[in-house]
Amino acid sequence: MSEPRTMFEKIWNEHIVYQEPNKQAVLYIDLQLVHEVTSPQAFEGLRLSGRKVRRPELTIATPDHNVPTTDRQLPILDPISRKQVETLRSNCQEFGITLFDLDDPRQGVVHIIGPEQGLTLPGMTIVCGDSHTATHGAFGSLAFGIGTSEVEHVLATQTLLQSKPRTLELRVDGRLAPGVTAKDLILYLIGQIGTAGGTGYVIEYTGEAILALSMEERMTVCNMSIEAGARAGMIAPDAVTADYLRGRNHAPADFEAAVKRWRSLPSDAGATFDTSRVFSAADIAPQVTWGTNPGHVLPVTAKVPQPSDFEDETERRSTARALEYMGLTPGTPLQNVDIDRVFIGSCTNGRIEDLRAAAAVAKGHQVAENVNAMVVPGSSVVRDQAMQEGLHKVFEQAGFEWREAGCSMCLAMNPDKLSPGERCASTSNRNFEGRQGKDGRTHLVSPAMAAASAIRGHFVDIRDWEYSK
Amino acid sequence: MQVFRQHCGIVVTMDRADVDTDQIIPKQFLKRIERSGFEEFLFFDWRYDDSGASNPDFELNQPNAAGAGILIARRNFGCGSSREHAVWALENYGIRVVIAESFADIFYSNCFQNGVLPIVLPVEQIDELFRRASGSPYALTVDLEQKTVCDEEGLNLSFDIDDFRRECLLQGLDNIAQTLQQESRISQYEERNADRLARN
Ligand code: SF4
Numbered sequence: 001m002s003e004p005r006t007m008f009e010k011i012w013n014e015h016i017v018y019q020e021p022n023k024q025a026v027l028y029i030d031l032q033l034v035h036e037v038t039s040p041q042a043f044e045g046l047r048l049s050g051r052k053v054r055r056p057e058l059t060i061a062t063p064d065h066n067v068p069t070t071d072r073q074l075p076i077l078d079p080i081s082r083k084q085v086e087t088l089r090s091n092c093q094e095f096g097i098t099l100f101d102l103d104d105p106r107q108g109v110v111h112i113i114g115p116e117q118g119l120t121l122p123g124m125t126i127v128c129g130d131s132h133t134a135t136h137g138a139f140g141s142l143a144f145g146i147g148t149s150e151v152e153h154v155l156a157t158q159t160l161l162q163s164k165p166r167t168l169e170l171r172v173d174g175r176l177a178p179g180v181t182a183k184d185l186i187l188y189l190i191g192q193i194g195t196a197g198g199t200g201y202v203i204e205y206t207g208e209a210i211l212a213l214s215m216e217e218r219m220t221v222c223n224m225s226i227e228a229g230a231r232a233g234m235i236a237p238d239a240v241t242a243d244y245l246r247g248r249n250h251a252p253a254d255f256e257a258a259v260k261r262w263r264s265l266p267s268d269a270g271a272t273f274d275t276s277r278v279f280s281a282a283d284i285a286p287q288v289t290w291g292t293n294p295g296h297v298l299p300v301t302a303k304v305p306q307p308s309d310f311e312d313e314t315e316r317r318s319t320a321r322a323l324e325y326m327g328l329t330p331g332t333p334l335q336n337v338d339i340d341r342v343f344i345g346s347c348t349n350g351r352i353e354d355l356r357a358a359a360a361v362a363k364g365h366q367v368a369e370n371v372n373a374m375v376v377p378g379s380s381v382v383r384d385q386a387m388q389e390g391l392h393k394v395f396e397q398a399g400f401e402w403r404e405a406g407c408s409m410c411l412a413m414n415p416d417k418l419s420p421g422e423r424c425a426s427t428s429n430r431n432f433e434g435r436q437g438k439d440g441r442t443h444l445v446s447p448a449m450a451a452a453s454a455i456r457g458h459f460v461d462i463r464d465w466e467y468s469k
Numbered sequence: 470m471q472v473f474r475q476h477c478g479i480v481v482t483m484d485r486a487d488v489d490t491d492q493i494i495p496k497q498f499l500k501r502i503e504r505s506g507f508e509e510f511l512f513f514d515w516r517y518d519d520s521g522a523s524n525p526d527f528e529l530n531q532p533n534a535a536g537a538g539i540l541i542a543r544r545n546f547g548c549g550s551s552r553e554h555a556v557w558a559l560e561n562y563g564i565r566v567v568i569a570e571s572f573a574d575i576f577y578s579n580c581f582q583n584g585v586l587p588i589v590l591p592v593e594q595i596d597e598l599f600r601r602a603s604g605s606p607y608a609l610t611v612d613l614e615q616k617t618v619c620d621e622e623g624l625n626l627s628f629d630i631d632d633f634r635r636e637c638l639l640q641g642l643d644n645i646a647q648t649l650q651q652e653s654r655i656s657q658y659e660e661r662n663a664d665r666l667a668r669n
Binding site for chain 2: 017030038044065081152
């Protein structure tokens, strides 16, 4: 009998092309996703060295970070943004790469379109010049973000040099309570293990609470693995995974044979992780971040902390700095904090289930007077689906802006951004200083919590929400 | 790639943990399609005030940090976005060594691709470096062959680094060219896995 192995080890071993002793492995990459911001220098590198793309059909590109979310018929106003999108277009043409361009119904945030098109499959290695590539691990693939030089390496060789990471199991027992979402689950875990708790590791999320999640919820969890410092997060494929993929554009032709293969992927009973930690779903309440990194997080029922709550000197200083930046007074109940803006979208929470959850909260209500709220679908497919279901009407009637697909105010590279001092309830993944606009203040929450805060004008405990019929 | 053997440079200390790549290079400067010219944007939002004047309190703007080539920070340096622009901005500015208690993974690999050496040292040694660098301009000599960090007053610290990565930096090796020498192995792998790799 062979040793029991983790899912990570199985996928890793299967993708080693070659490894010399004491060197990094040459790992085969099954799929690369490319966007306009982290790729121009990689293509330029290829040109300068006269190299070709080895397997153009294993790379898919789309513009998402820098694109307008208003009328797509108009040209992009900012000439530098426009140039970047045009550069992606000409690079794809020159090197023979499929591009889901701005006017393509499949365009959207890279991490949303991969799964949506059935490009992301269990057992694959997937990379992208983007740290949230971890999202794809929700399918039981090994997916991680890389730098631009590595993007070039993959384009030229379809492989990557990698040192073997360690494995970290995060097991969540029991079931999430009503109103507590996948977003709250991952924010809670980051709060527990810290923003560097996963550094050097690939996380496998296990346990009843994880397996009970839908495919989209699993993506929300894996997406934020990087916020815990891990480059990759994964969840074992099961019937939920297969049901999601069946019938998608690029799903395997012999689907049932593929499903059979996928059954061998999950970690074997008795496989050991380098580190394992166990949590209880019952301990998780709806979460809100209060500071300037995703580990600065508390239950919505808590109060803004004091620097002296922390033992470690560096932590105390970083808390003081964060509170000053965020304009928060220690001891204030989080539910008393007023907000100016709401952003619903991103690769964390811009999928159809997220929009349904937010619409269910918004239905029959009005966005508070001083609040500007916008909904930005994660992809054009999500947008079309939402419009078929009439969700855009629900949002518009409640006073939310309804936009085109893209990254938008998740990183504010396009015109969607906070003004200095503005406070935002956001369903995205990063609350770093200036992330949503210089001197803007970001609080990360779930889609339902974001919609409810838009309506009340401050944070609310979604477990108390009365839904309209 | 740029060779790295030894670097002697002025130190700039940043007594901060979790310095993320959004701070190292804010997103509005990611629109460029070149690899150079990012030095003016390094730590932009911290370095300049709203009028564009340099912020005298910010670490890089302190007189004793003028011309710095070595940056020392606390834990989890370079967390967040994978943007290699963060390393380009540091390198373009002239920073060739970053010393920290720990680094985020992607930032750490990106350094090696650009001839920038990331060094992990234990907290006590970092504390000591912060003490020594707190007054007049303070210089360190970092020797990658010897794996040491030394100052002129007799401090001599050694650090660990992966042999393969060290070799690549010492020789300025081009990873892609090296991998392409294994071309036949890649082709064999592709043949063996042709079924799995066929795109629908
Ligand atoms: S939605 Fe945000 S986190 Fe996701 S890829 Fe776009 S910018 Fe990055």
